[in-house]
Amino acid sequence: MSVCVECPTGSGLAAEDASAEPIACFEDLACCTICGEGDWEDDNQIIFCDSCDLAVHQVCYGAGARNIPQGDEPWYCDVCKAHPRRANGRHSTNSRPACILCPNRDGALKRTTDGRWAHIMCALWVPGVQFLDAEGRDIIHPYGINHERLGLLCSICKKQHGACIQCKAPRCLTAFHATCARMKGFHMVERERDDYVALEAYCEKHRPASTQKKKRRKRDIKW
Numbered sequence: 001m002s003v004c005v006e007c008p009t010g011s012g013l014a015a016e017d018a019s020a021e022p023i024a025c026f027e028d029l030a031c032c033t034i035c036g037e038g039d040w041e042d043d044n045q046i047i048f049c050d051s052c053d054l055a056v057h058q059v060c061y062g063a064g065a066r067n068i069p070q071g072d073e074p075w076y077c078d079v080c081k082a083h084p085r086r087a088n089g090r091h092s093t094n095s096r097p098a099c100i101l102c103p104n105r106d107g108a109l110k111r112t113t114d115g116r117w118a119h120i121m122c123a124l125w126v127p128g129v130q131f132l133d134a135e136g137r138d139i140i141h142p143y144g145i146n147h148e149r150l151g152l153l154c155s156i157c158k159k160q161h162g163a164c165i166q167c168k169a170p171r172c173l174t175a176f177h178a179t180c181a182r183m184k185g186f187h188m189v190e191r192e193r194d195d196y197v198a199l200e201a202y203c204e205k206h207r208p209a210s211t212q213k214k215k216r217r218k219r220d221i222k223w
């Protein structure tokens with residue numbers, strides 16, 4: 001498993017092994033691509049895929065990330081497990097499977113009920129999508145996506161592909177893919193309600209005034 005020597009995520013673990021090349025991740029890479037947060041706990045660390053550098057919280061990723069590999073054992077995300085890279089290097093982005101809910105290929109994808117792939121993030125954000133294994137966030141089932149949602153054009157990537165979500169501001173119809181919105185740094189929040197968690201995203205125009213856009217380095221934004 002690769003660990004960062006510069007951020008708290010893996011402080012010094014790689015450096016302890018003299019033969020291991022110390023690896024420093026970019027600040028942004030240390031944020032979980034699913035929830036966007038960089039905080040972590042001992043029992044919910046941010047782990048990195050040794051093939052595609054995906055960074056996820058153990059709990060956010062669910063099944064497949066519950067146990068941290070010991071020592072030099074690598075950890076691979078489900079996509080990399082299913083599509084091992086060739087001996088001569090990494091995947092090219094195009095060899096990664098497409099998400100059925102958005103046009104973006106990087107990120108944390110899990111299998112769908114029909115054997116295709118979808119982002120955990122898309123499954124969480126798009127209404128009408130569920131996980132058959134809810135706790136493991138596995139086996140994504142797009143059972144009830146509203147047909148009108150499938151026809152929405154993303155205001156960010158300008159593509160009509162998969163399913164968009166819409167700005168939460170009253171009467172704003174701006175549509176975007178959840179992953180596009182995360183990459184663009186839109187305001188995306190979880191709100192605890194009585195018996196569920198509401199996910200709310202806002203377009204750039206309706207970003208609540210109190211929230212400063214997080215400073216992010218341009219190249220490194222992953223979600």
Ligand SMILES: [Zn+2]
Pocket residue numbers: 032033034035036037056057060
């Ligand atoms: Zn997370």
Ligand SMILES: [Zn+2]
Pocket residue numbers: 049050051052053054076077078079080081
């Ligand atoms: Zn991977």
Ligand SMILES: [Zn+2]
Pocket residue numbers: 099100101102103104118119122179
């Ligand atoms: Zn997606």
Ligand SMILES: [Zn+2]
Pocket residue numbers: 103154155156157158159176177180
């Ligand atoms: Zn988009």
Ligand SMILES: [Zn+2]
Pocket residue numbers: 167168169172173174202203204205206
């Ligand atoms: Zn809006």
